[in-house]
Amino acid sequence: MSNMDIYMSGTFSITTDPLRHLVFVTLDGFFERARVEALRTALLDVRAGLSCPPNEHLMLVDCSGMHIQSQEMVAAFTAAAREPTLRSRRAAVVVGKSLVNAQARRVFKLERDHVSFFLDRHTAEEWLMIPPVSAVQTASRYRRGPVLPMSVDRGYIARNGA
Numbered sequence: 001m002s003n004m005d006i007y008m009s010g011t012f013s014i015t016t017d018p019l020r021h022l023v024f025v026t027l028d029g030f031f032e033r034a035r036v037e038a039l040r041t042a043l044l045d046v047r048a049g050l051s052c053p054p055n056e057h058l059m060l061v062d063c064s065g066m067h068i069q070s071q072e073m074v075a076a077f078t079a080a081a082r083e084p085t086l087r088s089r090r091a092a093v094v095v096g097k098s099l100v101n102a103q104a105r106r107v108f109k110l111e112r113d114h115v116s117f118f119l120d121r122h123t124a125e126e127w128l129m130i131p132p133v134s135a136v137q138t139a140s141r142y143r144r145g146p147v148l149p150m151s152v153d154r155g156y157i158a159r160n161g162a
Contacts, residue, residue: 009029009030009035010027010028010029010030010031010032010035010036010066011027011028011029011035012025012026012027012028012035012038012039012042013025013026014026014042014043014046016046016049016050018050018051020058020129021050021051021052021056021057021058022057022058022059022060022125022128023043023046023047023050023057023058023059023060023088024059024060024062025039025043025059025060025061025062026062026065027039027061027062027063027065027066028065028066029065029066029067030066030067030068030069030073031066031069031073031076031077032073033072033073033076036073036076036077036080037076039080040080040083040086043080043086044085044086047085047086054085055084055087055088055089056089057088057089058088058089058090058091058092058128059088059090059091059092060091060092060094060121060124060125060128061091061092061093061094062094062121062124063093063094063095063100063104064094064095064096064100064121065096066100067100068099068100068103069100069103074103074106074107077107078106078107078109081107081108088114089114090114090115090128091108091114091115091116092115092116092117092118092124092125092127092128093108093115093116093117093118093124094117094118094119094120094121094124095117095118095119096119096120097119101117104117105117
């Protein structure tokens with residue numbers, strides 16, 4: 001296997017924390033359609049093994065090790081992310097400081113406010129474990145601020161779930 005093969009090969013790993021209904025996905029490299037399909041199939045298998053109701057699991061996706069993907073692969077990831085059986089209650093996406101940030105945002109563009117983007121895994125997991133807060137609760141907490149405050153000062157790079 002040449003260095004170019006290693007660079008081009010997309011890899012993923014999936015682990016779970018069954019007690020917290022949390023799925024960790026790590027993506028690295030450059031993906032081909034067959035690898036995206038293998039990821040989708042593996043996620044369906046993992047989802048089937050969780051004890052929580054459908055779409056009630058949490059997901060942390062770390063794509064900070066990914067390379068810029070072709071438009072075809074962005075479309076394939078987008079289709080997988082929008083698949084109803086794979087949707088999670090909340091998703092934290094770690095993009096690091098890579099150029100993948102823009103592509104990750106495109107993949108989750110039409111998603112609800114349940115997706116946030118982060119620079120590091122620790123902050124992402126911390127956000128996932130915070131109980132969701134309604135807009136009414138947020139407005140009462142931040143009486144002088146916007147309903148969906150920005151949280152740039154805490155390492156987030158998108159709106160938070162507060």
